Amino acid sequence: MKDVIKMMESSMSPEAVRRAHIKAEQDIMAIRLAQLREEKNIKQSEMANFTQSSVSKIEKRKDMKISTLIDYLDSLGMGLEIITYPKVAVSKKQGKVLLKV
Template sequence: MKDAIKMMESKMSPESVRRAHIKAEQDIMAIRLAQIREEQNIKQSDMAYFTQSSVSKIEKRKDIKLSTLIDYLDSLGMGLKIITYPKGTISEKSEKVLLSV
């Protein structure tokens, strides 16, 4: 599978590859939100501060406001940590916590 992806990427411009990776990460985040909720054994209709339809919309969105994400995770009893790091480095020493709620 990696070879197929590399082959496709080789035929795309670097900007197209970058946009495709961003879109993939957004899709993955939407899936992960639902997985986190399901792991907590919480139904969409049981989310505090949200209606079932709003939870469904949040879990399908590819772009979400940070404040909505914080409220969503808070309803699940989860926190959020955003870490910044210089691209292309592996060193954790370069990481900075931007937000922890």
């Protein structure tokens, strides 16, 4: 599978590869949000402070406000930590916590 991805990336510009990685990460985040809720055995209709339809929209959304993400995770009894790090760094140990709620 990795060879196929590398082959596809070799025919793309570096900027197109970067955009594709960003889009993939956004899709993965939407899937992970639903997985987190399901792991807690919470139905969409049981989420505190959200209607079932709004939970469905959040879990399909590829881009959202950080405040919405914080509220969603809070309803699951979870927190959020955002860490910044230099993209050119060899190690992410150089990262700094930007937000922890």
